[in-house]
Amino acid sequence: xxxxxxxxxxxxxxxxxxxxxxxxxxxxxxxxxxxxxxxxxxxxxxxxxxxxxxxxxxxxxxxxxxxxxxxxxxxxxxxxxxxxxxxxxxxxxxxxxxxxxxxxxxxxxxxxxxxxxxxxxxxxxxxxxxxxxxxxxxxxxxxxxxxxxxxxxxxxxxxxxxxxxxxxxxxxxxxxxxxxxxxxxxxxxxxxxxxxxxxxxxxxxxxxxxxxxxxxxxx
Amino acid sequence: xxxxxxxxxxxxxxxxxxxxxxxxxxxxxxxxxxxxxxxxxxxxxxxxxxxxxxxxxxxxxxxxxxxxxxxxxxxxxxxxxxxxxxxxxxxxxxxxxxxxxxxxxxxxxxxxxxxxxxxxxxxxxxxxxxxxxxxxxxxxxxxxxxxxxxxxxxxxxxxxxxxxxxxxxxxxxxxxxxxxxxxxxxxxxxxxxxxxxxxxxxxxxxxxxxxxxxxxxxxxxxxxxxxxxxxxxxxxxxxxxxxxxxxxxxxxxxxxxxxxxxxxxxxxxxxxxxxxxxx
Numbered sequence: 001x002x003x004x005x006x007x008x009x010x011x012x013x014x015x016x017x018x019x020x021x022x023x024x025x026x027x028x029x030x031x032x033x034x035x036x037x038x039x040x041x042x043x044x045x046x047x048x049x050x051x052x053x054x055x056x057x058x059x060x061x062x063x064x065x066x067x068x069x070x071x072x073x074x075x076x077x078x079x080x081x082x083x084x085x086x087x088x089x090x091x092x093x094x095x096x097x098x099x100x101x102x103x104x105x106x107x108x109x110x111x112x113x114x115x116x117x118x119x120x121x122x123x124x125x126x127x128x129x130x131x132x133x134x135x136x137x138x139x140x141x142x143x144x145x146x147x148x149x150x151x152x153x154x155x156x157x158x159x160x161x162x163x164x165x166x167x168x169x170x171x172x173x174x175x176x177x178x179x180x181x182x183x184x185x186x187x188x189x190x191x192x193x194x195x196x197x198x199x200x201x202x203x204x205x206x207x208x209x210x211x212x213x214x215x216x217x218x219x
Numbered sequence: 220x221x222x223x224x225x226x227x228x229x230x231x232x233x234x235x236x237x238x239x240x241x242x243x244x245x246x247x248x249x250x251x252x253x254x255x256x257x258x259x260x261x262x263x264x265x266x267x268x269x270x271x272x273x274x275x276x277x278x279x280x281x282x283x284x285x286x287x288x289x290x291x292x293x294x295x296x297x298x299x300x301x302x303x304x305x306x307x308x309x310x311x312x313x314x315x316x317x318x319x320x321x322x323x324x325x326x327x328x329x330x331x332x333x334x335x336x337x338x339x340x341x342x343x344x345x346x347x348x349x350x351x352x353x354x355x356x357x358x359x360x361x362x363x364x365x366x367x368x369x370x371x372x373x374x375x376x377x378x379x380x381x382x383x384x385x386x387x388x389x390x391x392x393x394x395x396x397x398x399x400x401x402x403x404x405x406x407x408x409x410x411x412x413x414x415x416x417x418x419x420x421x422x423x424x425x426x427x428x429x430x431x432x433x434x435x436x437x438x439x440x441x442x443x444x445x446x447x448x449x450x451x452x453x454x455x456x457x458x459x460x461x462x463x464x465x466x467x468x469x470x471x472x473x474x475x476x477x478x479x480x481x482x483x484x485x486x487x488x489x490x491x492x493x494x495x496x497x498x
Binding site for chain 1: 369
């Protein structure tokens with residue numbers, strides 16, 4: 001018994017800093033728990049964001065409203081806002097697709113195609129966009145387009161247009177931590193692309209709960 | 220212990236004449252199918268593509284494989300207990316549903332007022348087992364210890380079944396639309412046990428009701444590459460006098476991918492749902 005436990009300690013301790021990996025060597029972002037994003041109310045970096053004039057006015061208007069009309073109607077928060085609200089989600093990895101399954105928002109899920117396909121030429125604009133992904137070393141890079149212009153980028157109310165192109169980078173830096181970097185490229189709303197970030201923490205053993213936004217509306 | 224069973228059996232026999240003699244009010248008849256809600260040309264019966272089926276696939280470890288490049292499509296099945304409903308094919312078999320008086324009354328009201336209070340029409344979650352009878356495609360993604368269902372319909376909904384051969388639910392479950400689902404594999408069948416419902420979802424569009432004591436046993440069997448047999452046992456002692464089983468045959472659509480569908484984006488149906496104004 002003593003030897004067994006000693007052995008376990010020896011094995012576990014060096015593994016503390018090492019992230020789990022799939023059979024193909026890629027980082028394992030899924031399994032055995034949920035990810036909890038840090039709440040980031042305002043995505044703007046300290047240097048500010050390069051607004052188009054209309055977008056600055058729109059931001060001020062949204063910011064004064066405090067709560068998006070879309071939230072009041074229980075519509076999906078969009079990307080990247082769904083990654084900036086402190087609501088847990090799970091990542092499910094399959095060979096040709098990675099799924100993000102969210103407790104918060106509108107009980108929705110999101111799919112990232114890993115099969116090398118391109119974005120559709122004329123996408124039907126939607127709430128969560130069309131996402132394709134690839135690995136750059138240990139970083140999952142998710143490229144999304146095809147959004148409608150109804151969502152806010154964050155709780156603060158940064159607006160965007162249907163030309164929004166989001167590049168997200170997910171890096172599991174240790175078993176319990178994911179670095180999240182996001183680049184906003186929307187020439188309709190910003191004069192140049194801008195980058196910000198956040199972090200997510202892993203909660204081993206936790207599960208998603210059912211939370212139906214419309215339940216609260218009907219009460 | 221064994222000696223008790225004959226006694227229980229005898230006690231039961233003694234009660235039978237008492238039941239037979241009590242003045243039991245005759246049940247009202249079942250409300251009739253309201254019939255096709257659209258001309259057949261606008262809502263044709265789901266045409267299953269003619270494809271050659273292969274054997275049911277398996278994962279490398281021998282578990283049945285419910286996935287692949289495609290999606291499952293249940294078609295519109297408006298009534299779990301009828302083979303035809305609103306002019307199109309419905310569940311696989313007719314069931315004489317063992318209603319309790321309140322569920323029979325509720326069912327009849329809902330059928331007669333054309334399901335005007337259907338929660339699904341308000342974009343609320345369609346619930347279990349109804350999403351196996353609704354015209355929205357879905358996919359099943361199997362990991363080592365989960366089966367993740369993702370749905371195009373309703374609100375781009377998901378559902379996670381925890382695979383646990385011990386089949387235990389957490390205690391003190393919070394009542395929910397989709398319940399707490401624990402599954403295991405029995406040969407080629409995925410068996411899912413579900414409890415912890417809020418009792419608000421309808422079992423089908425027709426309007427079979429449940430209470431929050433609902434307990435479901437679902438059985439998913441891929442009988443060939445293109446076919447998923449779905450069978451669900453509805454055990455709800457506060458709604459039905461005994462458990463009953465409904466089933467549906469769900470077809471595989473090769474190459475089908477799920478599109479984002481957000482019900483409340485432009486929901487304009489519910490204000491028009493005023494029931495049956497004809498007397």
